Amino acid sequence: MAINIKExxxxxxxxxxxxxxxxxxxxxxxxxxxxxxACGSCVAKSNLKSLPGVxxxxxxxxxxxxxxxxxxxxxxxxxxxxxxxCGHYSWGTRRNLANGVPGVENFMPFQFTTDFRxxxxxxxxxxxxxQAIHELKGLFPTTKGFVVESECPIGLIGDDIEAVAxxxxxDLNTTVIPVRCEGFRGVSQSLGHHIAxxxxxxxxxxxGKLDDSQKTKxxxxxxxxxxxxGDVWASxxxxxxxxxxxxxxxxxxxxxxxxxITHEVNYILLHCYRSMNYISNYYNEKYGIPWIEYNFFxxxxxxxxxxxxxxxxxxxxxxxSEKVIEKYEPKMQAVIDKYRPRLEGKKVMILxxxxxxxxxxxxYEDLGMQVxxxxxxxxxxxxxxxxxxxxEDGAIVADDLNEHEFIELAHxxxxxxxxxxIKEKYVFQKMGIPFRQMHSxxxxxxxxxxxxxxxxxxxxxxxxxxxxxKFVKPSxxx
Amino acid sequence: xxxxxxxxxxxxxxxxKTEEYKELNFKRKSIVINPERACQPLGAVLCSxxxxxTMPFVHGSHGCVAYYRNNLSRHFREPIAAVSTxxxxxxxxxxxxxxxxxxxxNCLNLYKPKMFAISTTCMTEVIGDDLGAIVNNARAKGFLPxxxxxxxxxxxxxxxxxxxxxxxxxxxxxxxxxxxxxxVSDVINIIPGFDTTTGNINEIKRLLTIMKVPYLVIADxxxxxxxxxxxxxxxxxxxxxxxxxxxxxxxxxxxxxxQKFSTKKTxxxxxxxxxxxxxxxxxxxxxxxxxxxxxxVSEITGKEIPKEIEDERGRxxxxxxxxxxxxxxxxxxxxxxxxxxxxxxxxxxEMGGIPKYVLCSNGNxxxxxxxxxxxxxxxxxxxxxxxxxxxxxxxxxxxTGPVDMLIGPSHGKxxxxxxxxxxxxxxxxxxxxxxxxxxxxxxxxxxxxLTTWIVNKFIEIVDDTSDDAHFELxx
Numbered sequence: 001m002a003i004n005i006k007e008x009x010x011x012x013x014x015x016x017x018x019x020x021x022x023x024x025x026x027x028x029x030x031x032x033x034x035x036x037x038a039c040g041s042c043v044a045k046s047n048l049k050s051l052p053g054v055x056x057x058x059x060x061x062x063x064x065x066x067x068x069x070x071x072x073x074x075x076x077x078x079x080x081x082x083x084x085x086c087g088h089y090s091w092g093t094r095r096n097l098a099n100g101v102p103g104v105e106n107f108m109p110f111q112f113t114t115d116f117r118x119x120x121x122x123x124x125x126x127x128x129x130x131q132a133i134h135e136l137k138g139l140f141p142t143t144k145g146f147v148v149e150s151e152c153p154i155g156l157i158g159d160d161i162e163a164v165a166x167x168x169x170x171d172l173n174t175t176v177i178p179v180r181c182e183g184f185r186g187v188s189q190s191l192g193h194h195i196a197x198x199x200x201x202x203x204x205x206x207x208g209k210l211d212d213s214q215k216t217k218x219x220x221x222x223x224x225x226x227x228x229x230g231d232v233w234a235s236x237x238x239x240x241x242x243x244x245x246x247x248x249x250x251x252x253x254x255x256x257x258x259x260x261i262t263h264e265v266n267y268i269l270l271h272c273y274r275s276m277n278y279i280s281n282y283y284n285e286k287y288g289i290p291w292i293e294y295n296f297f298x299x300x301x302x303x304x305x306x307x308x309x310x311x312x313x314x315x316x317x318x319x320x321s322e323k324v325i326e327k328y329e330p331k332m333q334a335v336i337d338k339y340r341p342r343l344e345g346k347k348v349m350i351l352x353x354x355x356x357x358x359x360x361x362x363x364y365e366d367l368g369m370q371v372x373x374x375x376x377x378x379x380x381x382x383x384x385x386x387x388x389x390x391x392e393d394g395a396i397v398a399d400d401l402n403e404h405e406f407i408e409l410a411h412x413x414x415x416x417x418x419x420x421x422i423k424e425k426y427v428f429q430k431m432g433i434p435f436r437q438m439h440s441x442x443x444x445x446x447x448x449x450x451x452x453x454x455x456x457x458x459x460x461x462x463x464x465x466x467x468x469x470k471f472v473k474p475s476x477x478x
Numbered sequence: 479x480x481x482x483x484x485x486x487x488x489x490x491x492x493x494x495k496t497e498e499y500k501e502l503n504f505k506r507k508s509i510v511i512n513p514e515r516a517c518q519p520l521g522a523v524l525c526s527x528x529x530x531x532t533m534p535f536v537h538g539s540h541g542c543v544a545y546y547r548n549n550l551s552r553h554f555r556e557p558i559a560a561v562s563t564x565x566x567x568x569x570x571x572x573x574x575x576x577x578x579x580x581x582x583x584n585c586l587n588l589y590k591p592k593m594f595a596i597s598t599t600c601m602t603e604v605i606g607d608d609l610g611a612i613v614n615n616a617r618a619k620g621f622l623p624x625x626x627x628x629x630x631x632x633x634x635x636x637x638x639x640x641x642x643x644x645x646x647x648x649x650x651x652x653x654x655x656x657x658x659x660x661x662v663s664d665v666i667n668i669i670p671g672f673d674t675t676t677g678n679i680n681e682i683k684r685l686l687t688i689m690k691v692p693y694l695v696i697a698d699x700x701x702x703x704x705x706x707x708x709x710x711x712x713x714x715x716x717x718x719x720x721x722x723x724x725x726x727x728x729x730x731x732x733x734x735x736x737q738k739f740s741t742k743k744t745x746x747x748x749x750x751x752x753x754x755x756x757x758x759x760x761x762x763x764x765x766x767x768x769x770x771x772x773x774x775v776s777e778i779t780g781k782e783i784p785k786e787i788e789d790e791r792g793r794x795x796x797x798x799x800x801x802x803x804x805x806x807x808x809x810x811x812x813x814x815x816x817x818x819x820x821x822x823x824x825x826x827x828e829m830g831g832i833p834k835y836v837l838c839s840n841g842n843x844x845x846x847x848x849x850x851x852x853x854x855x856x857x858x859x860x861x862x863x864x865x866x867x868x869x870x871x872x873x874x875x876x877x878t879g880p881v882d883m884l885i886g887p888s889h890g891k892x893x894x895x896x897x898x899x900x901x902x903x904x905x906x907x908x909x910x911x912x913x914x915x916x917x918x919x920x921x922x923x924x925x926x927x928l929t930t931w932i933v934n935k936f937i938e939i940v941d942d943t944s945d946d947a948h949f950e951l952x953x
Contacts, residue, residue, distance in 0.1 A: 049564065052577040053588075055561055084510070085517030089516070110870075118634075131508035139502060139503060139506065155570075183542065186567075431711045473709060
């Protein structure tokens with residue numbers, strides 16, 4: 001059933017009524033009702049400061065740099081530089097799966113921190129950092145480098161981590177990359193992505209070489225896939241079957257070794273535009289490598305993406321690609337036949353980071369479900385430009401949707417499923433609304449690629465149709 | 479750089495298990511690897527969740543608050559409410575007062591808290607924001623009504639750990655709310671400390687009810703962080719310590735804290751400022767410390783320990799003697815917060831187990847002395863106590879001197895896997911098992927639970943690894 005635009009507008013109006021004039025004026029610019037032909041930023045303003053004192057879903061620049069972009073690079077040691085907390089909270093909590101022997105080829109299961117104490121705040125931490133890198137090199141000689149992620153105090157006490165990086169990298173003949181991702185910078189994780197991209201530009205891009213004999217005309221790099229629950233492996237399976245040669249993938253199951261040779265590829269395939277468009281643009285500017293966005297959620301979008309990618313290449317790849325589609329379509333139809341009758345017409349509200357609220361719409365639609373709200377934590381106007389086209393008219397689009405607004409919208413929209421993060425999960429489950437975490441795939445996954453869609457469909461079904469929801473009201477009160 | 483061969487990888491891995499590596503590992507001074515320690519504001523947020531209608535209000539960037547909420551939600555599998563002042567670069571330059579004012583206003587409008595529990599982050603500590611001034615100015619300018627208390631605590635992340643943040647916040651709340659009256663009530667205060675096992679708090683309440691002791695749990699999140707699913711989300715759940723009770727708690731007969739290291743400041747405040755009989759007991763893990771706790775309650779209240787509890791004790795001892803053969807002589811590596819570790823050490827020794835490594839990332843000399851005294855009491859000369867060490871140190875320890883089991887929070891799973899030994903989850907955080915925090919490891923029920931978990935795990939391993947001939951019905 002089509003969404004009633006007027007009704008949606010009234011709902012938004014109603015939810016905003018709780019605010020006094022000033023915050024109301026602020027928030028109404030961030031929440032709008034979708035029209036496919038409307039400009040994105042006309043529907044929702046973005047990348048602006050959050051209101052103090054409200055439960056914003058947002059994180060910080062450190063979370064964007066360490067947690068998202070650099071964290072999954074498995075063969076370097078990420079040092080959380082500063083006090084104990086940030087490194088602790090971002091330790092193993094994003095499900096970036098990685099192959100490789102822990103401690104030798106893969107440092108993902110570790111949490112390295114300089115653990116600032118009062119004396120470091122007072123006297124500065126540069127010496128400690130230098131010493132830390134030396135000690136780590138001794139303990140983990142196989143590491144391919146170090147990434148130093150600054151926490152809030154570093155930028156406030158005037159430490160010179162760039163100088164330390166320069167010195168230690170010379171002394172130890174290794175790569176040391178300073179990242180100025182103090183949590184107070186910017187308004188969300190998003191600036192952290194940008195800062196991390198810039199550090200990749202300054203310290204990594206072009207530093208390796210792929211032997212000419214190893215090069216093919218089908219060499220590509222996958223960027224912006226973080227291998228949550230194995231996403232990148234599921235995606236690579238499809239891309240490899242198309243006949244393409246994945247030379248590098250970041251940062252999920254990624255390595256600095258691959259990052260160094262990425263400039264040798266012919267095309268960059270970009271999944272998470274929000275977090276890696278910066279570096280993709282740089283490759284394009286500096287090396288003339290074209291990049292193309294693709295979407296591997298759900299068979300409709302996967303098919304579109306396969307054809308879009310194949311069109312960049314020759315007939316051989318195009319033929320192969322059609323064979324891939326042919327091979328998987330019946331399997332996908334079987335998945336749809338199994339789950340669609342159980343999910344048809346179910347309404348979904350989404351609040352995730354900067355990509356999925358638009359990217360995953362097609363996967364829900366493949367299952368006959370309807371996205372009635374797509375909200376972002378930290379998207380920019382270019383994300384909203386891409387969003388309006390993906391959503392039905394009348395769906396609510398929201399930026400930096402806070403917990404109060406989210407709950408109030410849910411009261412009015414009565415979704416069958418809420419798809420968001422751990423902070424939101426139990427709020428909605430207490431309300432008796434089925435929920436899936438869409439940052440971590442709720443400890444399931446992958447959701448990317450053909451393999452992923454089957455798991456996605458199963459998970460949405462088990463969330464919505466679990467018999468356990470029938471017991472929310474006591475039998476004697478029904 | 480050439481790719482390592484499989485042989486080179488294996489050699490490096492093997493080297494990491496050597497004495498030589500251990501020596502190198504223990505020499506490091508400037509890098510911490512896999513510490514079981516979080517920062518102060520997390521403890522402040524947890525403590526605040528134990529008070530009626532209270533909003534944890536963290537002065538700093540919202541990234542910090544997102545981390546505390548995530549972390550606590552993953553453990554409890556419950557919603558965690560907290561707000562920040564969402565400071566950014568300009569806050570770093572001009573201070574965070576303006577955001578504080580706006581934060582109070584927005585938060586009051588949306589979430590209508592009865593109390594703000596204000597804590598700080600490293601950012602606001604470094605820029606030197608004065609919380610007292612911000613609160614006073616907010617009141618003077620009308621951003622903060624007089625009837626909404628706003629206790630505040632400095633909780634810098636570069637000092638202490640989450641247990642200190644809990645303590646600092648709790649002391650601030652009691653100091654702000656407490657009003658010393660003329661008379662003293664019969665009620666005794668119970669302070670759980672940084673204990674994320676809601677089952678423990680419920681167990682203590684149950685025992686006090688059986689003893690007919692009137693009690694008040696201060697910072698009681700046993701209901702707020704274990705709330706029923708009934709189709710309604712409540713921002714402030716029922717069952718937290720009321721503000722009225724907190725105001726009067728300083729006039730109660732006495733205070734017993736169930737943890738010592740996470741309540742130092744609070745106990746000192748109650749004893750020194752409010753002249754209350756206030757003390758911490760050893761966390762009631764195992765028979766001996768549970769006996770001591772009950773005797774302390776009995777002594778303070780004059781109530782006898784009833785037969786019902788004595789019978790419970792007997793059942794716990796029965797469960798121990800039934801199962802002690804499976805633990806006797808087994809070696810354990812245990813890690814986590816200091817109070818839990820002290821109790822756990824005592825329990826393991828009671829069972830004839832060997833707490834070979836007791837490793838605490840946030841323990842001090844006093845803790846070390848406490849545990850060493852216990853080891854000595856039982857004549858256990860194999861036990862080693864490590865403070866200010868992390869789980870990579872633990873890795874070296876168990877690789878060079880093996881143990882049979884690890885007990886501690888989820889982060890230990892990587893060491894357990896390397897060592898090929900089982901890992902029982904206990905303490906904070908537990909991210910990879912369900913419902914553990916609902917089961918007490920305190921008191922006599924806790925003895926039965928611990929024994930069940932540990933012994934059945936050992937028996938399961940025997941079953942899983944035995945050949946057909948030894949795959950027996952009887953264990």
